[in-house]
Amino acid sequence: MTARRRPVPLAEEQPRGGASRWIARSLILTLVALVGLGAWFGGRSLLQGALGPRCQATAGGSSVDFDPEQMSNAATITALALRRGLPARAATIALATAIQESKLRNIRYGDRDSVGLFQQRPSQGWGTVEQILDPEYSTDKFYDALVKVDGWESGTITVVAQEVQRSAYPEAYADHEQEGRILASALAGHSPGGLGCRLNDAEREADVAMLGRLLDTEYGLEAKAGDGTLTVTGTSDQIASSIASWSVAKAVDTGITGVTVGDRRWTRSRDSSSWSWQTADDPAPAQQVVLHLT
Incomplete structure (x- = not known):
């Protein structure tokens, strides 16, 4: 007589399937936790970046913002225009030019031997590298050249800035005229606070x-x-x-x-x-x- 096989009780079958489901759920929960943790840290990083050091200039109902290094350089450019008795238009032109040339950063590199806020070239008689990398020196040299341009006070920024800079892309200066105006107005004292x-x-x-x-x-x-x-x-x-x-x-x-x-x-x-x-x-x-x- 063939011996009957003892059926495996349901209670003995459940641990195997239950363990599998438990493991799967644990893996899913762990994965969700890791994704959530990563999203939290990523969001925190983005939030910290968004809330990091920043400066904002406002004039005529419009605002522009730059980081503190850029705004510090913009303040130097504007102050030196005032010291020379130049109108805010001069600062607007200089600021728009520096935004285009260096993004208002005193950089040590550029096209060929260009350096500094205005990307002036030692080989073109603007001064030594060390001199040009002094924001006060390079700004004064820019204004020295600007005031020699006929009609600079009323000329279009593209034409005037090009006369000073001799850029390969003169039309780009006009792209930053509005930013230059806002910065000049706020920093020259025409828009208090x-x-x-x-x-x-x-x-x-x-x-x-x-x-x-x-x-x-x-x-x-x-x-x-x-x-x-x-x-x-x-x-x-x-x-x-x-x-x-x-x-x-x-x-x-x-x-x-x-x-x-x-x-x-x-x-x-x-x-x-x-x-x-x-x-x-x-x-x-x-x-x-x-x-x-x-």
């Missing part, structure tokens, strides 16, 4: 010596030291407004923590509130700008 920068906390004490040198070189002005402050007196309300915007743009280099002009104050911060100016608890006298160092 038009510039703010969202910055990380200062990593060191404010550099008073650097501030003094920059104010002297770029505005021809001296600052008076106080208790944790420097006070600069402008020659007009417009110049005071320009110095205030300039100081915000230079905060990334100098360690300034706040700026007061009139009844408005900018305070260094990592959040979006630092893009705008708030009511000052202690207003500054007319035409004076107070730079807070601590």
Whole structure:
């Protein structure tokens, strides 16, 4: 007689299938967790990038934003135009040119031997590499050439900038005229409170010596030291407004923590509130700008 095979109880069959399903579910949950974790870190990275140091200039209802390095260079270009007694149109042309040539970065490379903010070439008589890489020197050389162009005050930016630069792509300068206008208006003081920068906390004490040198070189002005402050007196309300915007743009280099002009104050911060100016608890006298160092 053939022996009957004992049927395997259902209870004995379940562990094998149940274990498989458990393993599969665990793998799926682990995979979902890893994907979610990756998305969180990726999103966090994007968020940190979006909320990183940034500067914004606003004039006439329009805004442009650049990183602090770019805005610091834009402030130098604009301040030197004012020191020379040139109208905002000069700064607009220079800024549009520098945006096209270097994206407002003081770069050490370019086409052939071109370097610096305006991609000036030592071989074409603009100066040595070291000189051209000094933003103040290269900007002054640009203005030296600009004011020699007939009709530069009213000529189209494409024609005027080309007369100075001799670019292979002169039409590109016009692409940045609007950006140049907004920057020039905010940084030259024609749009008071038009510039703010969202910055990380200062990593060191404010550099008073650097501030003094920059104010002297770029505005021809001296600052008076106080208790944790420097006070600069402008020659007009417009110049005071320009110095205030300039100081915000230079905060990334100098360690300034706040700026007061009139009844408005900018305070260094990592959040979006630092893009705008708030009511000052202690207003500054007319035409004076107070730079807070601590």
